[in-house]
Amino acid sequence: MSHDMAADVAVSMPDPLPNDRPSNQITNGVERNEDVNEPKPQIPRPKRPNFAQIHAKPLPLDVYPLPAFIPHNPLSLVRIAIALISQSFWPPSSQTVIHTGYFSKETQSVHVTDAQSIRALWEQGFFGKGSLSRSEPRWLDQEKRKRGLVASLTSEEATRLRREERRQFKLERARKEREAIEQQLREEGKPYPAIQDEEVSVESDLDKSQDSQLQASDERTEGVSPIPTSDSCVVADDNLRRELEEGKDISTQIAEEICQPDIQNQEHLQLTPEEAFFLAHATGALQVYRNNSVVPSSYLLRLFCTYSTFPFSEKAEAYMDTIYRLTELHGRNSIDFSETGAMAPDNPFILRYVVYLHFRSLGWVVRPGVKFAVDYLLYNRGPVFAHAEFAVIIIPSYSHQYWTETSERKAEVDKRQNRGWWWLHRINRVQTQVQKTLVLVYVEVPPPLDEEHRMFHKLNVGDVLQSYKVREFVVRRWTPNRNRD
Amino acid sequence: MAQTLVTEPFPISRIANRYLIFDVNIISHIRREHNICGVLIGTIPNLSQQNVFLGIPMQLMPEETRLLVEHGHAYIVEDADAHKTGFMEMSREDRLAFLRQMDKQGVEMALDAKRRAADKQEKVLKEKGLERKIQEKNLRRTDITPNPATGETSVGPSDEKSLSDSMPPSPTVGSARGQKVAPYFITPTTSHPPLPTPPLSPAAELPKVPHTYPLFRHLQSKGYFSTPGLRFGCHYTAYPGDPLRFHSHFLATGLDWDEEFELLDIVGGGRLGTGVKKAYLIGGEDPEAKASGKEDGSDPVRAFSIEWAGL
Numbered sequence: 023m024s025h026d027m028a029a030d031v032a033v034s035m036p037d038p039l040p041n042d043r044p045s046n047q048i049t050n051g052v053e054r055n056e057d058v059n060e061p062k063p064q065i066p067r068p069k070r071p072n073f074a075q076i077h078a079k080p081l082p083l084d085v086y087p088l089p090a091f092i093p094h095n096p097l098s099l100v101r102i103a104i105a106l107i108s109q110s111f112w113p114p115s116s117q118t119v120i121h122t123g124y125f126s127k128e129t130q131s132v133h134v135t136d137a138q139s140i141r142a143l144w145e146q147g148f149f150g151k152g153s154l155s156r157s158e159p160r161w162l163d164q165e166k167r168k169r170g171l172v173a174s175l176t177s178e179e180a181t182r183l184r185r186e187e188r189r190q191f192k193l194e195r196a197r198k199e200r201e202a203i204e205q206q207l208r209e210e211g212k213p214y215p216a217i218q219d220e221e222v223s224v225e226s227d228l229d230k231s232q233d234s235q236l237q238a239s240d241e242r243t244e245g246v247s248p249i250p251t252s253d254s255c256v257v258a259d260d261n262l263r264r265e266l267e268e269g270k271d272i273s274t275q276i277a278e279e280i281c282q283p284d285i286q287n288q289e290h291l292q293l294t295p296e297e298a299f300f301l302a303h304a305t306g307a308l309q310v311y312r313n314n315s316v317v318p319s320s321y322l323l324r325l326f327c328t329y330s331t332f333p334f335s336e337k338a339e340a341y342m343d344t345i346y347r348l349t350e351l352h353g354r355n356s357i358d359f360s361e362t363g364a365m366a367p368d369n370p371f372i373l374r375y376v377v378y379l380h381f382r383s384l385g386w387v388v389r390p391g392v393k394f395a396v397d398y399l400l401y402n403r404g405p406v407f408a409h410a411e412f413a414v415i416i417i418p419s420y421s422h423q424y425w426t427e428t429s430e431r432k433a434e435v436d437k438r439q440n441r442g443w444w445w446l447h448r449i450n451r452v453q454t455q456v457q458k459t460l461v462l463v464y465v466e467v468p469p470p471l472d473e474e475h476r477m478f479h480k481l482n483v484g485d486v487l488q489s490y491k492v493r494e495f496v497v498r499r500w501t502p503n504r505n506r507d
Numbered sequence: 508m509a510q511t512l513v514t515e516p517f518p519i520s521r522i523a524n525r526y527l528i529f530d531v532n533i534i535s536h537i538r539r540e541h542n543i544c545g546v547l548i549g550t551i552p553n554l555s556q557q558n559v560f561l562g563i564p565m566q567l568m569p570e571e572t573r574l575l576v577e578h579g580h581a582y583i584v585e586d587a588d589a590h591k592t593g594f595m596e597m598s599r600e601d602r603l604a605f606l607r608q609m610d611k612q613g614v615e616m617a618l619d620a621k622r623r624a625a626d627k628q629e630k631v632l633k634e635k636g637l638e639r640k641i642q643e644k645n646l647r648r649t650d651i652t653p654n655p656a657t658g659e660t661s662v663g664p665s666d667e668k669s670l671s672d673s674m675p676p677s678p679t680v681g682s683a684r685g686q687k688v689a690p691y692f693i694t695p696t697t698s699h700p701p702l703p704t705p706p707l708s709p710a711a712e713l714p715k716v717p718h719t720y721p722l723f724r725h726l727q728s729k730g731y732f733s734t735p736g737l738r739f740g741c742h743y744t745a746y747p748g749d750p751l752r753f754h755s756h757f758l759a760t761g762l763d764w765d766e767e768f769e770l771l772d773i774v775g776g777g778r779l780g781t782g783v784k785k786a787y788l789i790g791g792e793d794p795e796a797k798a799s800g801k802e803d804g805s806d807p808v809r810a811f812s813i814e815w816a817g818l
Contacts, residue, residue: 395775444760445772448740452779 613690719761
């Protein structure tokens with residue numbers, strides 16, 4: 023189904039600002055409201071961009087489905103035959119665009135700097151994170167809005183606005199409560215304590231500096247001198263609010279005044295090692311460069327594994343360099359790993375990648391879940407469509423008998439896989455707060471690889487990944503009062 | 508008035524590795540004087556699935572017990588041993604006196620039950636407007652001889668039944684109708700009225716505590732009340748005063764000094780803590796400072812609180 027949709031849509035959307043349309047539609051909406059003679063003119067919500075069209079492709083790949091077979095139209099058979107024959111003679115490539123990136127060991131991520139690649143990787147599968155944004159790379163839009171140019175509202179700004187509104191609401195509520203108490207005291211004929219006057223003035227200062235609209239209506243603040251609000255951030259917020267209320271007129275005015283046409287985009291896309299490896303090895307849509315040459319995926323696996331443990335050993339880094347030089351000498355695909363130290367089968371990168379690949383291949387959009395204290399968040403179609411449904415925690419499981427053969431190995435393994443009840447309760451409660459379902463994913467760790475693979479002088483990535491198994495375990499908080507049938 | 512009843516050190520019973528206190532006065536005393544709340548775990552005997560409004564005994568955490576014992580406020584009694592030796596070494600006179608006491612209580616209870624049954628029956632009959640039957644019954648009670656009238660046959664069996672229900676070992680109907688009733692067999696719920704309060708034994712070892720004990724001791728020394736914090740995913744929830752008056756301020760998690768932990772734990776703890784308007788607190792004891800601080804008396808524990816700024 024998704025393949026058909028992908029075939030209909032053009033390859034990628036090079037326009038970095040596909041959201042210009044909504045701003046025009048705001049004014050249209052207002053006019054239409056006036057025509058219908060609605061009693062109260064309300065600000066229409068800015069229309070969301072067509073996410074289903076933007077994110078039509080679930081992965082940065084092109085697929086070529088056969089034409090539909092229609093039983094009562096024999097010509098459809100001909101079309102199928104033509105497609106089959108042409109595709110067998112000239113097999114089409116799934117990767118029309120191959121993106122490029124480079125590994126940065128300081129940030130433990132793969133950087134993608136090309137603007138078109140950034141858009142494409144975000145739109146087709148929600149890969150990566152803007153280095154200056156919360157998730158979607160929107161720094162340029164944000165900067166444009168700060169300077170008053172036309173751009174759509176970014177999610178960071180929406181959050182800031184929502185928090186500011188909530189803060190104002192709380193201040194207002196506190197003020198009303200205080201006034202009610204004052205009123206009550208006055209009715210009872212008790213003297214109003216003098217200390218609270220001071221508090222009120224401090225509070226009103228706060229009100230004033232934060233919100234100029236409240237200031238005019240609030241009579242209590244008359245005696246207090248206004249605090250100058252020259253902070254650029256506050257100005258920007260005011261702009262934001264006014265824009266929302268009155269449409270876009272003011273922002274365009276400011277745009278004419280300031281008129282800084284080209285802003286350098288200082289943002290790049292950061293791919294986590296798992297995302298980069300998935301794109302490079304599983305889809306082939308990404309090439310990771312090092313010194314102007316592409317590194318093969320077996321080297322990439324080693325590289326990510328080396329840097330996923332902390333602290334990195336100097337020795338391992340030196341090894342990675344020697345391997346790399348050997349690769350240069352012997353050509354791309356035959357790498358001798360016999361000289362490197364053994365790669366632990368429960369290396370954090372491998373465990374994370376196995377789980378990442380598992381859920382990606384089941385069709386989930388997998389994003390890092392650090393903010394909810396989990397390893398991954400699973401989105402059904404993507405973060406722009408709905409909230410994440412599941413939160414994934416990775417736990418290594420050592421059930422192979424190799425791990426329990428000696429007592430010290432057993433103790434080490436127990437230390438790694440056992441976590442306390444406190445930990446589980448904490449994680450589970452955090453997930454309950456944000457309405458996600460917790461999934462404990464157990465990854466069966468095979469015995470060490472290198473004993474077998476050392477003989478071959480080659481590390482076959484597919485063989486490595488095949489030796490891992492994944493078990494899913496859903497945990498839900500059960501309270502007798504709420505879950506009684 | 509309650510203060511005078513508690514003499515320190517008081518005993519803490521150790522039963523099946525739990526530290527229990529059975530005396531209400533001690534419970535209120537340690538709460539008031541030593542900032543220790545414990546957890547009430549007792550249910551009504553025939554309502555074992557009760558999970559709110561629990562009563563005595565109170566269970567103490569090993570940390571709480573250890574703190575009380577270390578400061579000399581309490582001592583631990585191996586309750587099973589104390590019970591056994593106490594009853595074995597009881598003198599004959601004491602034992603007989605105790606048995607007589609139990610018998611007396613049993614008779615009293617049986618009489619009481621009988622009187623209550625009669626009252627209930629009377630009340631029911633009155634509600635139904637059958638005063639005549641009550642009078643007849645009272646008459647019958649005063650004459651011990653049973654009256655084989657046709658009207659009373661319907662009353663007689665039900666009367667007998669209710670009586671025999673309330674006292675299982677009724678020997679004969681005739682004796683049950685008179686003032687003589689079979690005594691209840693009392694299972695004593697406490698062993699301390701017959702047994703003396705067990706003496707302080709200096710050889711008893713300190714309770715084993717988890718590695719989070721230094722943090723607990725530290726919070727306690729700062730005047731905080733601590734309760735178990737499993738439902739918040741932490742070791743202790745720290746209250747600035749009595750938990751009946753305050754909400755807790757900290758979700759305290761104890762760590763070893765050089766213990767490695769994941770940064771995700773900080774994220775989760777900070778997020779959870781801020782979500783319930785508390786701060787996540789981690790703390791541990793510096794072994795070097797502990798060694799050097801023995802002389803100058805400084806506290807070797809350091810604690811850090813973490814809040815989530817984005818919520």
